[in-house]
Amino acid sequence: MGKFVDTVPQFRYRSPFWQNFISGLTTAFTAGIYVALNLLGAGGGQPNSAQVSTRLNACLNSIWVLSSALGSVVLHTIGPGITACLGVGGYIIYVGGLWYLSETGKAAFPYFSAVCIGISAGLVFVTNGYIMLSYPEEKEKGLYVTTGFGLLAGGEMIGGIIPLLISRNNDSSGGVPNAVYIAFIVIMGLTAIAALFILPPNKIKRDDGSGVAAVKYRGLLVELKSNLMDLCDKRLLIMIPCFLPAEAYLVYLGSVNAFHNNLRTRCLLSFMSVVLQIPFSIILQKIFDHNGYKRRTRAKLGLAYVSIPLTAAWIWEMVRVRNYDRHSPPTPMDWTDDGFAAIFVLFMINWIASTLWQYVVMYFLGTLTNDPIKSSHYTGGFRACLAAGESVLFGLDSLKIPYIKEAGIIFAFYLAGICIYMYMAFFVVEETKYFQEENVVVPIHILGETGNVDAVDGIEIKESTTPEKMDVGVDTKTV
Structure with missing residues (x-):
């Protein structure tokens, strides 16, 4: 039997692993906090807050599509550190916009902040994704993906524990306290500084002395053409149904959470889901990096590990919400109420399996290339489709369509994605991509x-x- 890749490399600032770690911090304290804010129903407190907040998310995700698709052009023009730093700045403006909406109910500044975060999200995730896919050796792909997403979960944990501690004795259904917004803005400001320490691949050295890649700036027009060509890769195009639902669960679970539960219960669910996500993600990493199995076998086992509970959770979810009337909200559930245990278990399974779906996506993308330039393009394509799917779901959710229809749409795309990845695991995944591409050291x-x-x-x-x-x-x- 082979051994698992389970050792954390010794700390070296210029090592690929620790550069991936720093990059992961930028998503942890931007996107992680964004997720926490959505699950908590941030921006609430005014009569029109829920509707405006949903429209803000639809707006930002629409812009995110374009910024993700073209983010790699910016990345290879100004470098990963500055790109990530600019990306963090947009998240700070967005948190301020939600705070302003919560206090005043006026939407002008929040809409501006939605444009800012829409641009920023593409910059942050393209930077993170290209490092996650192209810096590791092939035997470490799972480790880097798990580390990146694990840090994101850590950010979500911090984003969840702060309001949980502040609101632990508050059984109302009201909005997020001002102290939460202040804490998040301070954390993001420190993250922007940390982002400047992300180095380009030419300056990274592995422990054996070899480099990561030989990437040279080729000019804006060349970068743009290369990006568009890679986005038309047939292997990438067939994965679009896999990409579209990748964060749709955030929209759905955040909406149902706010509809069905009071504030402290929402805080508890959002916090515990990311806590439990981490050990399950480590198991997935063990599967993906087990060098005793061929790469296709690892892909099949990892897909099964995620897709079986994912399928069960969404079927259960559709059964649960079949009679929910969105125009007649129930009395908000508290964690002391009867029936909460079942809600808790379902939320945990649904969140964990849906989150791990992104790990599967990134692993399959990592099997397509080791080239940092292509990796950034593929990541941008994935994030563009993810944002498009999330934007559509926010739009549908703002129309208050029945929850069973919303869950059914998401589940249908997950099923299509499972079928596509089964095909790829059997016929597309190769044992190695070394020696087949330029720019790869x-x-x-x-x-x-x-x-x-x-x-x-x-x-x-x-x-x-x-x-x-x-x-x-x-x-x-x-x-």
């Missing part, structure tokens, strides 16, 4: 003393004078 230990790759059948290295980036070719045999 091969780790020295992979090359071996003889110049042949022992761990990957069917690959033969040609003569070269540079151990870090060999002039390589791929044998005609399938790898």
Whole structure:
């Protein structure tokens, strides 16, 4: 049996793992807090708050589609550190907009803040995604994805524990306290500073001395053309149904949570869901990085681990909400009420499985390429489709369609995604992408003393004078 990749690399600021860690912090304390705010119903407190807040989310996600699709162009033009820092700034403005909406009910500044975060979200996630996919070795893809999303969950935990502590004795259904907004803005300000420490791939070195990639700035027009070409990759296009529901669950669970539960119960559910998400994500990482299995086997096992509870949870969810009337809200449920245990279990399963779906998406994307430029383009395409799906769901939710229809739409896309990934796991995933692409630096230990790759059948290295980036070719045999 093979061994799991379960060791955290020794701290080195310029190592790919710790650069991925810093990048993960930028999503943790931006998107993580954004998730917490949505689950809590932030921006509430005024008669029109719920409707305006939903429209704000639809607006920001519409802009997020474009910023994600083109974010890699910005990334390769001004560098990952500045790109991520600018991205964090938009989140700060958005939190301020929700706070302003909560206090005044006026929507002009909140709509402006929605535009800002729509642009910023693409910048933050494209930066994070390209590091997550292209910096690790192939045997570490699961580790980097789990670390990135684990930090995001940590941000969600902090975003959940702060209002939980503040509101623990508040059984009302009111809005989010001002202290929560202040704490979040301070945290995001510190995160913007941390983002400046993210380095470009040319300055990153692995523990064996090899680099990560040889990426050179090619000009804005070339970057734009390259981005558009990669977005038309057939392998990426068939994954669009997998991308669309990837964050739709946030819209749905946030809406149902606010509809059905009081404030402190919403706080508890949002906090516990991300706490429990972390150990389950570690198990998924063990599956994805188990070097005793072939890559296709790992892909199949990881997909099964997520898709089985995901399917069960959404079927249960449709059964639960079949009689909910959105125009006649119930008395808000408290965590001391009868029936809360079942609500708690379902929310946990639904949240964990739906969140892990994004881990699956990123892992399958990581099997397509090791090239940082392509990785950033693929990540941008994924985030653009994710944002489009989330935007549509926010729009539908603002129309107050029955919850069973909303859940049914999300479930249908998940089913389509499961089928697509089954096909990819059987027929598309390759054992390795080394030696098949430009800009990719091969780790020295992979090359071996003889110049042949022992761990990957069917690959033969040609003569070269540079151990870090060999002039390589791929044998005609399938790898």
